[in-house]
Amino acid sequence: MAFKTIIVEIEEHIALIKLNRPDALNALNSELLSELGEALKDARTNDKVRCIVLTGSEKAFAAGADITEMQDLSFVDVFGDDLFSDFPKEFERVRKPIIAAVSGYALGGGCELAMMCDFIICSDTAKFGQPEINLGVMAGLGGSQRLTRFVGKSKSMDMHLTGRFMDAEEAERSGLVSRVVPAKKLVSEAMAAAAKIAEKSQLASMAVKESVNRSYEGSLSDGLLFERRLFHSLFATEDQSEGMSAFAEKREPQFRDK
Ligand code: CO8
Numbered sequence: 001m002a003f004k005t006i007i008v009e010i011e012e013h014i015a016l017i018k019l020n021r022p023d024a025l026n027a028l029n030s031e032l033l034s035e036l037g038e039a040l041k042d043a044r045t046n047d048k049v050r051c052i053v054l055t056g057s058e059k060a061f062a063a064g065a066d067i068t069e070m071q072d073l074s075f076v077d078v079f080g081d082d083l084f085s086d087f088p089k090e091f092e093r094v095r096k097p098i099i100a101a102v103s104g105y106a107l108g109g110g111c112e113l114a115m116m117c118d119f120i121i122c123s124d125t126a127k128f129g130q131p132e133i134n135l136g137v138m139a140g141l142g143g144s145q146r147l148t149r150f151v152g153k154s155k156s157m158d159m160h161l162t163g164r165f166m167d168a169e170e171a172e173r174s175g176l177v178s179r180v181v182p183a184k185k186l187v188s189e190a191m192a193a194a195a196k197i198a199e200k201s202q203l204a205s206m207a208v209k210e211s212v213n214r215s216y217e218g219s220l221s222d223g224l225l226f227e228r229r230l231f232h233s234l235f236a237t238e239d240q241s242e243g244m245s246a247f248a249e250k251r252e253p254q255f256r257d258k
Contacts, residue, residue: 001042005032008039013050013198014191015043018057025063026056028109032066037090044094050198050205052094053190054117055101056110058125058183064108067135084109084141091116095206097197101190102126103183107165112141115150118209120176121190123183124168128176131163149216150176201239201255207231 007018017039019026026032043049056062065084073083091098100106100117107129114120114128122128130143138144139160148156151174159166168180181189197205211227218226234240238258246253 001038003035003039005029006035006039008042010046010049011191012195013048014194015039015046015049015052016187016191017043017052017054019055019062020057022057022059024066025060025105026110027063027066027068028113029066029069033084033087037087040090040094040098044096050096050202051194052096052098053101053187053194054098054113055187055190056103056106058123058186059104060110061100061102061104061106061126062110062113063105064110064131065140088116088141095209096202097194097205097209099190099194099197101186102128102177103186105129108132108139108143109141112139112143112146115146115176116142118212119178120171121179121181121186121193122168122171122177123186124180125183126168126171126177126180127165128159128171129163129165130160131165133161134163146216147176150174199255201237201243202257203237203239204234204243207234 005019005021007020009016017036019032021027021029021032040052043052098117100114100120102114102120103123104125105127106114107127108131111128111130130139130147132138144156144160147159155174158164166174166176168177171177172180179189207230211230214226215223239255242255243253
């Protein structure tokens, strides 16, 4: 399917989705969110795809929700339509790992979009921020919840209340991103990480994704039990037997998603 605001390429087992509104620094307007939702659905239902990489341009992953589209909306409009409630549902349906590859600005809804992915690899030029306070509003796509879980209350409050940006070095130090790479290598490094994930048992990677995400939602004791039961259930798969046999036999495993 041809999209106007994003570009989708399937390479081997990876869907590479690139946000593509260069004139607006990839600001997330309703057309882009709808197309991104479609692309995620395609990737979710395409058996060939085992991992997804979401990226933007070198200058901007995304500079936030499209301000021009929101500026004339009233409370009645946004509350009545439950603005930004549909898109996260499409994201939540994806059980395959999603890597955010962030270069340049990841602000407001752009930072929140990156945090909705399973992990973030960023370039040394990345700048993260929740500057909605400068517009008289606040985060609306999970920023106050997810950023706080990533970097802790103090830094999250600082970011949301002052609207300042965090550079790549601070983002890595604070646990917001998993690695920082040179800007020119960002997409290739993210694709390499995705290829590594694509080699694993998809059953095991889906279980990992569910279990790590669970650690954000419930209590520690609930999360530990949930994790242990998922761990136990993987012993019902052939891939577990293959993986452990291969280790014992000192050879590479041949996973079959069974
Ligand atoms: N919305 C619409 N257009 C934008 C946005 C945006 N968020 N960000 C940049 N643009 C446009 C600019 O208007 C400009 O367009 P034009 O050339 O037609 O004037 C073009 O992109 C280039 O931008 P600048 O000239 O400003 O580029 P600079 O390099 O000087 O500055 C900045 C880059 C610092 C990123 C600056 O553009 C900026 O501050 N942008 C706004 C950042 C912001 O406030 N983001 C938060 C938006 S609110 C939000 O995200 C709420 C989230 C709620 C849920 C979201 C669900 C999706």
